[in-house]
Amino acid sequence: MGNCRQLDEFLDRGSSGAMPEALRLHLVVCPRCRKLHKAMAVPEAEVVPPAPLVSRVASHLAADLKPVTPVASSTMAFLRFLAVSLLVTAALLGALGMSAMKGMSALQLAGFLLLTGLAAAALAATVSWQISPGSRYRWSPAAMLGVLVGAFLLEFMLLFPWQAGEGSLVFGWKCARAGVVFAIPSAFLLWLAVRRGEPPALGTLGATIGGAGALISLIVLQFNCSMHEAAHLSVGHASVLGAGIGLGFLTGWACEKLQA
């Protein structure tokens, strides 16, 4: 015999197709499901907008027609965002150097590069969905950003030694401040790469681009700051990600309010 969950699945499919026999039997014995099925099966009224309104809208649109170039496909948008991120990172590293990279062990370096690569790909994919309404989301942008911050914190805590010296937090603050300074122009350049899009939620897009700018900043900090200890990295470096996401969200949210 079927169960209430099977009715839910049947309703998810818009009650299309023949009802399974097991579900039919379930409806006989379950009054709650029977009532729900009956309420959901009520046909919709065939209401239509007034014809003059439709023709007025159509003629207005037709009068203002110009050819437009559609936004890039999600693959192209993904690759473009990754390429711009790579260029900005390379330019910053070229200007500031990578003097502190030698201080990292092979495992630390490999772990950091692997996580950075995954984070960059996840951010680029999320941005490519957000710039076109109606895109298919494979994960939630907000959850992804949370996981990103958590993953970097975890990596710093697991791969780097805990030797919180006196200067650790003071230098942490300095690194965080410098990180935010690098993150803002990086995020702006990334925004230029996606500005043709029409994001449904500017706050979320702002947070994602802010996170991407902060990721670039995090790479620059990691390769230029010689203080490779877990407490410093968690406070001074990973916090840049949080700050970038927060600032990006606020900027996007403010833009949305201004547009409204």
Add this chain to the structure above:
Amino acid sequence: MASKPSRADSPGSGGSEEQGELSLLMERYQDAEAEAAEELVGRVSPILFRFFLSYTHDVGRAEDLLQDCWVRIHRARHSFRRGEPLMPWVFAIARHTRLDALRKRIRRKSREALMDSIPEGLHTTEQPRLAPRENFENMLAELPDSQREVIIMLKVSGMTLEEVARATSCTVGSVKQKAHRAYAKLRRILNDRKDDSE
């Protein structure tokens, strides 16, 4: 009251011939073909109108929302990706049109509440209202907005879970969860209604 078209025939359904035709019309609209624009407006407007009306139950407001939505669709037409299904894109814009209008309405109402008195002549004329159908619209009004939105898109607009997920910028899993929570709440509401005949 005519019956609802089957899901396979509905323009809100994915993968159907109708979907492909609408996507092609949209591509021609992007290329500035006036005929395609007119045909697209003619075919999509009834679906959008039904969507707006299911929230407002007010013909005048649904018409305003429809016009506003087409202005937004026109401005954002470059953001439609060729080869993608059209209706989730349209509904993503319609959804924001509705939400923005709702926010404006709330702001306006809060401002009006601050005014002591309004001269009689300044009141707007009443638009015709549709009586919400018992057992469905009344029940939907008791759901949280996010769950209500999913049920309206699934039932009224005849969209699939995948299309609703695309239109609401969510994952399919999240939409499914909202729908199942809505069904659970609807069951409770229906069960609490003693006068509801089976």
